[in-house]
Amino acid sequence: MTDEATLIAALATVSDAKGRAAPPRFADGRASLILDVTGLDDVHRDLLQADVKRALLEVPGVTSVRIALTAERKGRKLIAVASGKGGVGKSTLSANLAIALARGGAKVGLIDADIYGPSQPRLMATEGMRPTSLNQKLEPVPTRFGVPMLSMGHLVKPGQAIAWRGPMAGNALGQLIDAEWGDCELLIIDLPPGTGDVQLSMMTKHKPVGAVIVSTPQDLALIDAVRAIDLFNQSGVPIIGLVENMSGYECPHCGEVSDPFGQGGAQAAAGTMDVPFLGRIPLDIAIRTASDAGDPPAAGNSPQGAAFTAIAAKVAAWIKEH
Numbered sequence: 001m002t003d004e005a006t007l008i009a010a011l012a013t014v015s016d017a018k019g020r021a022a023p024p025r026f027a028d029g030r031a032s033l034i035l036d037v038t039g040l041d042d043v044h045r046d047l048l049q050a051d052v053k054r055a056l057l058e059v060p061g062v063t064s065v066r067i068a069l070t071a072e073r074k075g076r077k078l079i080a081v082a083s084g085k086g087g088v089g090k091s092t093l094s095a096n097l098a099i100a101l102a103r104g105g106a107k108v109g110l111i112d113a114d115i116y117g118p119s120q121p122r123l124m125a126t127e128g129m130r131p132t133s134l135n136q137k138l139e140p141v142p143t144r145f146g147v148p149m150l151s152m153g154h155l156v157k158p159g160q161a162i163a164w165r166g167p168m169a170g171n172a173l174g175q176l177i178d179a180e181w182g183d184c185e186l187l188i189i190d191l192p193p194g195t196g197d198v199q200l201s202m203m204t205k206h207k208p209v210g211a212v213i214v215s216t217p218q219d220l221a222l223i224d225a226v227r228a229i230d231l232f233n234q235s236g237v238p239i240i241g242l243v244e245n246m247s248g249y250e251c252p253h254c255g256e257v258s259d260p261f262g263q264g265g266a267q268a269a270a271g272t273m274d275v276p277f278l279g280r281i282p283l284d285i286a287i288r289t290a291s292d293a294g295d296p297p298a299a300g301n302s303p304q305g306a307a308f309t310a311i312a313a314k315v316a317a318w319i320k321e322h
């Protein structure tokens with residue numbers, strides 16, 4: 001006779017089901033159970049489901065199997081990386097921050113929401129790749145840094161000007177955020193510079209848990225950074241902190257450090273505005289060449305990478321507390 005103990009024994013032969021299957025019920029030839037598929041991608045989920053079904057059907061008396069799938073929807077945290085003006089290194093920081101957080105053990109995805117000038121495909125060496133879609137959702141493109149990503153640059157032809165405004169820009173962001181991110185617990189979002197449509201959509205529809213603001217040390221960049229911080233403040237999004245990029249230039253020949261854009265401006269501004277200062281990244285040709293070559297410094301063990309890793313550690317500590 002078929003009883004639940006026999007079904008549990010059959011289930012025990014499927015090692016991947018351990019800890020995921022609730023004890024099966026049996027009535028009128030039908031075995032039914034709840035299977036927790038949290039964290040599994042579609043392929044593994046289907047395989048597990050098939051294995052469980054096969055094992056239970058082998059039990060004498062079982063003529064059909066009904067499996068109800070559940071998955072804990074983990075609260076996925078969105079972290080915005082923003083700047084007041086363009087060209088200050090926001091994309092460079094986003095890519096390296098995502099990689100450094102992933103190296104620290106987090107499951108991280110990267111979104112290039114800079115729909116007007118997407119640069120993440122180059123930085124993350126995924127140029128020319130196209131995301132597929134599943135159940136009308138985009139599937140992120142894998143990278144060799146263990147950080148899946150999506151960029152508008154994957155959806156439009158290279159060099160094609162993206163002149164979307166208002167709702168279209170907001171919808172594009174929505175598509176990237178609502179993609180099949182699997183078990184990613186963190187999404188780093190590289191926002192376009194300034195305080196435009198995408199930022200607005202981000203605040204109203206996809207509120208991030210916090211924002212990292214990037215600035216160079218010059219006054220002008222800092223004035224714009226203050227504007228960006230204001231926007232987050234008004235929307236109730238906490239500022240994780242301010243990063244000073246292109247801070248101090250070390251001559252690769254003589255080692256002398258000069259400050260083409262000054263130094264310490266962002267730290268002082270952070271103090272004035274009472275936001276945390278996360279650290280500085282030097283102006284270093286090695287950062288530019290590595291980035292252009294799709295080899296972000298945070299993926300290696302260079303001193304340039306260490307600057308990003310230190311900032312990522314502070315961000316990780318902040319996330320842990322929020």
Ligand SMILES: Nc1ncnc2c1ncn2[C@@H]1O[C@H](COP(=O)(O)OP(=O)(O)OP(=O)(O)O)[C@@H](O)[C@H]1O
Binds near residue numbers: 090192245282
């Ligand atoms: N610390 C640095 N040292 C040297 N070069 C850097 C540094 N940070 C960024 N760069 C270079 O500066 C340029 C602009 O950087 P990046 O694209 O990250 O800026 P951005 O703020 O995202 O710009 P945009 O607004 O165009 O998206 C890139 O060529 C990048 O490699």
